[in-house]
Each structure stands twice: as structure tokens, then as C-alpha cells.
Amino acid sequence: MLTTFLSEIQGEKKKRFIYLIIGLVCFVIFLQIDYLKPYLLSFLPMAALLTVISLIIRSYNLYPSENANKLTNLFFILSLVSNLLVFSFVQREKFIYFWDFSAYWNSTILFSDLYFNNFTQAVKQVYISILNDDYNVVPILPIMFIFKLSGGSYESFVLSILNLYILPFIILFTLFMIKAFNIGSHKGHIFLLMGICFFPALLSPLLSGYLDSIGLLFIGLLLVILYNKKQEELSLKDILLLSFLLIALALSRRWYSYWVVGFFSAIFIAEVLKLLFIKTYLFKNFIRTISKFFYVGIFCVLILAVFFNGFLVRTISNNYSYAYSAYKLGGVMEIFEGLIRYHGFFYFILILIGFVFGVTNHKFRYISTVLGIQAVVVFILFTRVQSFAIHHYYLFTATFLFFFCLGCYFIVNLLKQSTIKSILAVIILGLVYLNFSNAFISSSNSGKLLGKASIIYGNYKLYPRVRDDIPQLTDLTRYLNELTVNTSKRVYVLSSSGILNDDIIRKLEMPEKLDALPSMFVTHHVDKRDGFPEEIFESEYLVVADPIQYHLRPEDQQVIGIISSSLLNQDIFGKNYKVLKEFSLSNQVKAKVFQRQTELNAETKGYVKDLFKQQYANDPLFFK
Template sequence: MMAERAASRSLGGYGGAVAACLAVVAVANLFTVYYVTQERTIYFWDWSHYWLRYRDLTASLAQHPTATLGSLLSSVRRDDYNLLPVLPLVPVGWLFGTGRLPYILAITNIYLLPAILVMGLLLQWLFRPGIPRRSFAPFVLTVASLPLLHMLWVAALRGFPDVVGVVPIGGILLLHFARPLSEQRAGRLVATGLLLCLLVLLRRWYAYWVVAFFPALAVAHGLDIYRRYGSDWRPYLTAGRNAVIIGLTFASALLGLATPFALRAIQTDYSDIYSAYRFNHSLMDDVSHLARWFGWVEIVAGSVGLAWLAVRKETRVLGSFLLVQLCTIFALFTRTQDFSLQHIYLLIPGLAVGIAAVVIGLWGRMMNGVWRVASVGLMLTVLLLGSVTAFTPGAVAIADRLRVLLPSDRFYPLVRHDIDMLENLLASVETLELAQPGDIYVLASSNILNSNILYNACKFGPRPRSFCDRILSASDVDKRDGFPRQFLQATYLVTASPAQYHLRPDDQRVIGVLLREVVGGHGIGASFQRLPGEFTLDNRVTVRVYLKESPFKRSDLDALEKEFNGYYPGRGHLFSVP
């Protein structure tokens, strides 16, 4: 304990905390500017969704504030991708514009940096019994280490605002674990339930964090009550009642504020709808998938740190809670689908606390000053190397040498080399549109070509065009989207060779089956004529355009419906062909 106090004192007080915050803010903004300015691409799907909503909301709030607020409330009540995460970013749009760089900087400064600071406060509170009163060593060490976690950054740099959820998560942990559950008053319990509701309102999939909150709470507080009171049943009863108050507050708030979404969520089998996004087949596949993203050092360090917190007397309640919750989230989520970049924020709070605990533990327990600095410096260096190899193309040599320890997946700035060719494709389609106006459907669904890429390149590319709204939104995933009825109204088809998928072809038959008939010229494909010319995109993807010359035959449409119903029996409502 004396060694911990001396080490903490040597790190400084308020001045060190302020200096750490200023340094992190400066470096974070410089890194964000560097990363975004390296990109040359067309953003699409989730990478563009909230950015475009940020653009729209910034403009509409300034022009029609009352109507826009009404739309925002309706969105919060109904939509899976609602507008609430964008709202706090709007002032940045008013001051600095709605380009990609201001948007990512807004996420960094309004969500990501506060998330780091809240986690710093959590660790400062967690280790406060073992440090001098005016020491901010745990805070400083946390603020120094968490920005080096590359997975904290990846989704934010890709345009996801989902890191916003880490802020209320930190608030929930600070609020709830400040007192034993059996001793908490009604105000604290209600506030915890409301923060849990806010978490789900911000991004719907944080419901997994909320669901895992309650079994982890039962284990952590149950063990704590047993250690303090033994078999006396009254504290257990009080704690159980208080947990019910938290749960009822959360449920009633969510039902009251987002009734349509809540009812839909209860009735929806998400594991079926999103089964196409489940590639891993075993627990080891899921763990290996995360190891490719995080690197084994971060996973092991986070797990060891949480285990240490769980056995340490002063921190065992929160440590055991986070350990149980992390395992519960992992088990529940992987039953539905694989983790995507944004879903990593379900795991980040627990792993971040564990990693920060390792750094704080090394600093506080090393008696020798040289060994203390060396051990913490080594840990921070490994974290930094993980970020450097993940984000910097020039660090491939380092990554290869340390591939066992560091993340193997890369998250370099997005660069396309075919933007000029996309412009040529759009110019050709524009010429066709001028001669014979009609809707356009894209039979491709990959990172190289899909309907959203073509639409965004048309609408927001180097030369915005007037026909962009004729590019139809496509059906990409069978069980989620069903048969693309909008395909039937298209005059022009944009196809790709080889066929472009972003999931398994068997889960994207709405692409493959239609493409087979169009390219083969049989069935519904007999109604289309391939036009002269082709365009070569990145990865040697060849794009061709088809013109619809005759109506579809009813027999061909019936054959198509029969084929899809054969693939997906009992889902006639999804695959009926009008």
C-alpha cells in the first residue's frame, strides 16, 4: 500500500490530470485529421448513414426547427437507426460545416474523448482507497492508455457514432457501484434505470449490454452480500427489490418513450433475420475473430485485469460484475450474429477497465522506480504498436514480426482507385437517362459496387447529378429484405462481373438469382438487353448496363416466386412477386 501511495504521488495531482487531458485532446484531433484526410473513397451503407443524417439534420433544424424536432421524436420512437445520436453533433455542423472531416471530429470530441474521460473517472474512483487524497494517478494512467486502444477508434473513424454509448455506460458504473445495491435509495435506482434506457435509445443493440447487466448484477452483488452478511436473507431481499426497481424503471421508460420499437423488438427473432451475418461456427471461431481485431495482448491484458479486480477486496464487486457481464454479452450476441465494428463497443468498457487496471497495477505495485516506468512504458508501447500496425500501411514489417501479439486485421484509411471510372459509369447512365428516363437498379452488393455506392457517388461525388433519386434502394440480404419488388419497376440494370456479394451467396440470392437470369437472358432476363460498353472498377470488377425492352411474363415471375419459396419455405410474405 505504501508503495502504491508513493508511486501515485510521484505521478502528480491536478496539474498532471489537466496536462494529460490536454495532451490527449490535441493528439486525438491531430490523428483524426490525419486519418480522414488520407481517405479517397465513396462512403456507403453504415459508413455513410449517420453522416448523411448529420448533414440533413443540421440543415433542417436551422430551417424548420419545430417540424424537425417532431420528426426526431418520431424517429426515436420507431426507428432502429434513429436520429438521437446525431443531435448533439449538429452544433459542429452549424459552426464548421457538414463535410466528412467535421463530422468525424465531432464524434471524436463530443463522444470518444468524453468516453475516455468518464472511464478515467471510473478508474480514479475505483482505486481511490489506495492512493493519496490529491493524487490523480489512476485517472492519468487511464487517460494515457485508453486512446491507444485502436478498437476504440475504428468504428468512429468509419463514421459510426456508436461510441456515444460508452459515456452513459461509464455513468451507470459510477452511479450504481458507488454504494452496495442493498443500501441504494430510490433516486439512485431510478437514475440507473433511466440511464439504461438512454443507452438503448441511443443505439438499439446496446440492449445486449442492458440484458447482460442484470445477471452480472445478481452475481456481483450476491457474492458481495454473502461475504458481508453470510446467510442473512434480508440484504438479499432488499437487493432483489432494488434490482427489480431498476428493471421496471428501464422497461417502463423504454415502453413509454419508444413504444413501437419496444413492441417490435419483443416480437422479432433477430437471430433469424441476421443469421446471414453469422459466419463463425464455434466459440473458438468467435474468440479468434476478436483476436484478429484486438490482438491477443489486449484480450489477455483486459481479461487478467478484470480477474485481478474481481479478487481484489476493494474492487471485487465491479470487477466481478464486468467479468460476468463481458462473458454474458459475448455469449448472447454471438448467438445472433458475429460482432461488427460498431458492436465492439459492447465489449470495450469491460476490456478498457481491465487494461487500465493492469497499467495502474504495474505503476502502483512496482517498488523500484526504474522497473515501474519500464513496465508501464512497455505496456503502453505494445498498445501503441497495435494502433500503429492497425492504422498505418507503412508498419507492415512491424506487424509481421509481432503478428502473434498484435491485431492481424488492418483498418487503413479507405482509398478507392476507381473513382474516375465510377464517374464515367455515372456519365454513361446520365446520357441514357436524358434519352429515356427510367429507374435504375444495381444488382451488386459488395464494397466495390452496390446501390448505395452508386447513389452516393451520384449525389455527393465530384460532380453531383440530377438523376440520383432514380437509383433505387436495393434488396441485399434475403431474410432481412425479401424479394426486391422495386426491381420490377427498373428501366436500367447495373450489373457486375464477377457477381458482387458482401455475405455468403446463399444468403444473398436476391442478388445471385436475378443476376443469373439477366446475364443468361432467360426467364425475367429475356426482358433486358445488354447495352454497349463496360467499366472496370477496383479488384477487376467489370460493370455493365442493361435496358429493359419488354414487360415481364407472368409465368417467369411465378417461376421466380416458386424458386425463392423453395429456398425459404414459410416466408411467402417476404418473397411474393406481384
């Protein structure tokens, strides 16, 4: 039977099938070796992701036939150089990674250890995490193999993200734009690739420790399908593939659900506009297209409702706008201004030019209309809840890159002579590089070179982070450990800035030790999200920063502010504590260790809670 089956398979397909069978057999054999088994199992998610990308590239003929080998070499050089540059950047840091800077690194260490030691339990943990956690472990799955193989350091973590999420997206997007613009010359390939690589918004979250760039891959794949297929002619395979990618995007990070909602909204509005303004587009065509995407939506909802009901209910019913209100900094116009300033006026002008060119050009009109509408919908929905942090801008990265490339393509092709075109392309690329260097290279002279013109660049700058008070923080942590070791005494940190907070102390010795002070409670940083910390009353030692340290508006962190003030001023609550020792940190901040001198009675505890009852009288969950 196998011989008959193989005889029906021709040429390359036959070779690939044989290689696949040999590979599976070897995999099963090596799986029996105890030492190799966890590595092989961790290899599967990575292999699955890369296989999906490669199949879509092949299915939609994205790889150009012209100069293909040169392009492959170019991608190899890109991978090598980018790995060296990112490794060099992280190596120059002398920093304690805390909060979001370390949260994903910490989760990756914990989950990969579980995956390697108890595969069955790890699979269960993935499912439980999807159902219950805003920041689940899904993005960790594909990077585990490289992360574990390379030692589990912060450098390993960042490079794993670079090689499995950022670089594949850059390659996929470059191939997508090469096909869209029909670029055959190797010189054109180089200009396009460098223009995409030097987009700072791609790397900023990566260098800050975020792994949310997994969503860029799914978005890139969705754009490939959207551009290369007529919407009314979507096959069952296309519908299933779109549904899978949209579900994977939403599950990878909860806030990517805004992109999914924006996608369906934009498709519907774009189809209505086609019906209204294109005479040859008939109502039956409209119904056929809408029905295709209706099937996609229904399939997504059914899969989520049946298999991920907890995720679906939580996403729809949770009051995120209240829980994350502390992270909404300013009004809509201020947030929009922040979006522009983050990317820079230089990019935004080219993005705007690209959008105008896209919607007026027949070839790019539909996808430009969809992406433009979707960006507006995403912005409106997201800003109802909170402001954008740097990783949230990934919601716009693929869209902005698309319009940026369109803008550059339009400007360069306004000219007739190829030599002048090349000169203009070099000038644009030079400005792009100056923006990139201004964002990541502290010794960059781009600002000096352009003088006042440097304001056109993005305002987000990330240089290797170095703090000079790590010895003092080490002494503080050692002192608190000495006070609490082999006792039931607990510590609570009343400070919430990048200079001092509980997570800085906790992550002081990563990756060797994930918790440098086991006796320390988790601090409640955001009042409306975290509520009142009863742990303060249970703690023998309170660590307070002087001056009081916030990372948000003081009115959103009143627990930190009011109780710290009480201790520093020794009022009714504070007089129950005395200072044991203080440590000098950066920016003339002192960390003061207070010890409780007397047991807190009900009256004192009531006094502290009364300080917050007026502010949070309408929040029944604040004291729970």
C-alpha cells in the same frame, strides 16, 4: 424574494447560480434573433449531455485534487493532438462512403437540416424515429451544433463524434480509473491516459463512420455510479439517475439493450454469489439491494411502456435472429475467436489477468464480478442473433478497458522499486503503441520490429481508404443519369460488394448531393431481411457486376446471384435484356448496363419467382 433566496446561497454556489441566471437571460435574448435561433436550439442537446457528465464527475469527486491543473492541461493536449491525427487520417482518404460508412453521415445531414429549418417537426421526427427505426436519430442530437457549425463535411462529422463522444468518454474513464487506483503522480496520469487512448477498439468504428460511441458515455457514467455507491444504499436520486442512463443507452442504439439486460442479470447473479460466499452479507442485505435494482428496472419498463411503447414492443417481439441471420458468420466459438483476434491476444492476456486480479481483490471484486458476468451474458444473447461488427464491440469496450487497466496495475505493482515500475510501465505502453500503430498506420514497422510476435496484436487494420476507380464510377453514374433524366425510366443495381453497389452510386457526390442517381431503386441486398424486389420488373435498366459481387455468403444473397447470373447467361429472363455499355472498375470487375428490350409477361415474372420458391418456401414475407 430573490434577494432572500440569494442570501441563503453561499460562496461558489452563489456565483454559479448568478452565472446560470445571466446565461439563461442571454440565451432567451439571442433566441429572438432568427439567424442565431437554430444554432442555439441545436446547442441544447450538446449542452445537456456535457452538463450531465460534468455533474456526475463533480458529484462523485472524480477529479483529483493532486496535480489537477497538470491533468487539465494533459486533457487539452490530448484533445488537440487527437483532432489533428483524426483530421489528417480522413484527409488522406479518397473514398466513396457507402452503407454504414455513410448512413449516419447522411442521416445527420438530413436531420440537422430539418432541425434547423423546422424545429417542431424535427422534435416529432425524433420521437417517431425512436418508436420505429432500428437506427434512430437520437445519437445525432448532441453533435448537430458542431457538425453544422463546421460545414457538414465527412471530416466535420467524424470530428464531431470524436469531440462529443470519444474524448469525453476517455476523460471520464481516465478520471474514474485515477480515483479507483488512487493515482496521485502526474507521471501515473500520463501512463494511464495514453494506455486508454491507444486502445484501437475506441477509434476503429469512429474512423469507419459510426456514431455508436454515444453509448460509451452512458456506460462510463453507469460504471462510475456502480463503483462509487454501495448497492444497498442507493438513494432515490441514484435510482432515477441509473434508470435515466439505462433508458438513454437502450434508446441510443437498439443493440445496447443487450448491455442493459446483461447489467440486470449480472447484478442479480453477483448478489446471489455474495449471499452464498460472504458470511457477513445477510439475506436482508440481499433483499435490500435487489429491491433497489428492482425499482430501477420497474422505472425503466414503465417509462418505456408509457412513452416508448412502440420501441419496447418492437425490441421484444421482432424476430431479429431471422432477419439478421445472414450476418451470423460462423458458430459461437468462431465468433468468440473473432472477438479475441479483433482486440488481439496481447490485450486479451492483460484483460484476463485484470479480471482474475479484480475478482480476488476486495476493492474491485464486486464491479469485476458484475462486468465479467455481464460480458458473458451480452456475448451469449448477441450471438444468438448475429456476429459482431466493429461497432458492436462497443458493448465490451468499457469492460475490457477496465480489466486491461487492472491487469497493467497488478503487473506493475508486483514490483517494489519505483524506477523498475516506471521501466515496466514504459515497456507495456510501448507495446500498446505498437499495437495501435499496427492498426491505423499503414507505414508502421511494428510488424517488422516484432516479427512473428506481431500475431499477438489485433487483426483489424484500418488505413486511409483510397480507390482508383472513382472516375469510372462517375462515368457510370453520369451515363445512367443521361439515360433516365426527364423520363419515368428506373434503374436497379444487382451488385452488393464494396466495389459496386447501389449506395456507392447514390453517395458518389456527397455531401453536395445526397442522391447522385434519383432514378435508381434501393437494392434488396439480404434476402431474408429485404425480401424479393418487385422493382426489378419495373426497371428499364439493370446494372450487373461481372464477376457477380457479394458482401455476404452467396446463399444469403441469392436474389443478387441468381438474377445476375440469368442476365449474364441470357437465359429465359436474361434474354429480354441486352448490354448497352460496360465500365471497368477495381479488381477487374466490370459494371454492365443492361436495357430491357421487351415487356416482361406474367410467365417470365413467374419463372423468376419460381427460382426462389424452393429456398424460401417457409418464408411467407419473402414475396411481400
